[in-house]
Amino acid sequence: MSVQELVVRRGRRSGVTTMVAVHSRVLGPAVGGCRFKVYPDVRDAIDDVLRLSAAMTRKCAVAGLDFGGGKSVVALEEVPTPERRRDILLDHADLIASLDGAYLAGPDVGTGPADMLVLRERTPHVFCLPEEHGGTGSSSGPTAVGVLAALRAGARTVFGDASMRGRTVVISGYGSVGAHLAADLVTQGAEVIVSDVDEHRLRAAAEQGLRRVAPDQVLGVEADVLIPAAVGGVLGPATEVSAPLVVGPANNQLTEDAVADELAARGVLWIPDFVASAGGVVYTLGREKENLTHDEALARVETLEDTTRGILDAASANGTTPLAEANVLAEARLTSGAEPRTPSPREPRTAA
Numbered sequence: 572m573s574v575q576e577l578v579v580r581r582g583r584r585s586g587v588t589t590m591v592a593v594h595s596r597v598l599g600p601a602v603g604g605c606r607f608k609v610y611p612d613v614r615d616a617i618d619d620v621l622r623l624s625a626a627m628t629r630k631c632a633v634a635g636l637d638f639g640g641g642k643s644v645v646a647l648e649e650v651p652t653p654e655r656r657r658d659i660l661l662d663h664a665d666l667i668a669s670l671d672g673a674y675l676a677g678p679d680v681g682t683g684p685a686d687m688l689v690l691r692e693r694t695p696h697v698f699c700l701p702e703e704h705g706g707t708g709s710s711s712g713p714t715a716v717g718v719l720a721a722l723r724a725g726a727r728t729v730f731g732d733a734s735m736r737g738r739t740v741v742i743s744g745y746g747s748v749g750a751h752l753a754a755d756l757v758t759q760g761a762e763v764i765v766s767d768v769d770e771h772r773l774r775a776a777a778e779q780g781l782r783r784v785a786p787d788q789v790l791g792v793e794a795d796v797l798i799p800a801a802v803g804g805v806l807g808p809a810t811e812v813s814a815p816l817v818v819g820p821a822n823n824q825l826t827e828d829a830v831a832d833e834l835a836a837r838g839v840l841w842i843p844d845f846v847a848s849a850g851g852v853v854y855t856l857g858r859e860k861e862n863l864t865h866d867e868a869l870a871r872v873e874t875l876e877d878t879t880r881g882i883l884d885a886a887s888a889n890g891t892t893p894l895a896e897a898n899v900l901a902e903a904r905l906t907s908g909a910e911p912r913t914p915s916p917r918e919p920r921t922a923a
């Protein structure tokens with residue numbers, strides 16, 4: 572995985588190490604979220620920022636966005652006080668500003684629209700400001716809309732129809748996106764089971780009447796659909812997954828790309844996370860950079876259903892995996908700069 576630029580700096584106010592990875596600017600300025608997280612070692616943070624920035628490149632390319640992939644990480648040693656948090660964010664903002672618009676930052680795990688406002692004090696290169704400050708606020712709702720669009724395409728492939736009525740869906744991570752998904756799926760008539768490591772989130776789920784399962788049992792729950800909506804790296808070579816369809820917003824769900832082949836061989840349809848999780852960035856950048864209306868931007872998020880369907884059709888026609896076809900789609904756009912929003916089945920290969 573090659574990255575165009577990685578900048579790591581110790582903040583002058585806070586002494587905390589923050590970093591920005593610009594993975595690709597072939598399609599436009601690099602966009603990505605700012606992750607604010609405690610890491611055991613700064614090298615873990617560097618691994619994270621590199622992997623996440625590469626995923627953003629594929630996400631933007633597949634979604635047809637004229638932006639490249641980037642990511643930024645604040646590598647905390649411990650959870651800071653509110654005053655210290657502000658200093659850390661200002662340090663991070665100075666780092667983003669030094670890149671002169673090569674990287675635009677939005678919220679990610681550990682940050683939200685209010686933090687973008689702090690970054691904005693030092694750099695204009697931020698998006699997802701709070702709505703009262705002219706931004707579009709949290710992207711969790713549109714991200715959930717995109718996951719549901721990808722889910723419809725996956726359900727048609729696996730079950731022959733997109734309806735979630737009577738289906739059992741297990742969601743790992745009852746956070747911002749997970750809660751949106753749960754509420755929508757209940758409305759659609761699905762039985763929803765959720766899991767979270769945070770007691771407060773579990774209580775919120777109980778208040779909504781949702782069944783709960785322990786985090787270490789979530790993958791084995793007998794369900795039609797598994798939605799990873801918590802953290803990355805949850806699907807490894809030996810991971811047993813009960814549900815025949817896996818689709819969710821968590822970034823970098825696979826520990827390595829080869830897991831996609833293993834899941835396919837076991838009859839599990841896994842929809843690449845960088846396809847299913849693009850709704851937030853599609854909506855936000857559409858509104859904030861192209862001045863689309865709310866409805867226009869949401870309609871663009873809904874096109875992720877067609878994009879996913881094209882990927883799944885190509886995988887079944889070519890005897891490959893959705894990951895392979897999503898990568899083909901991303902590469903095609905990155906090498907040609909053209910606009911192929913959906914892939915087409917390739918000519919059958921003939922023996923040499």
Ligand SMILES: NC(=O)c1ccc[n+]([C@@H]2O[C@H](COP(=O)([O-])OP(=O)(O)OC[C@H]3O[C@@H](n4cnc5c(N)ncnc54)[C@H](O)[C@@H]3O)[C@@H](O)[C@H]2O)c1
Binds near residue numbers: 767769821
């Ligand atoms: N919010 C967005 O717009 C967006 C966009 C693209 C991708 N994503 C990704 O989707 C995922 C969810 O995003 P979010 O905004 O809802 O985050 P969030 O922080 O609001 O929610 C994540 C939830 O997962 C829980 N969790 C953490 N570890 C867990 C574990 N091992 N098992 C079960 N639950 C666990 C947390 O307690 C939290 O409630 C993240 O991986 C994020 O990077 C989010």
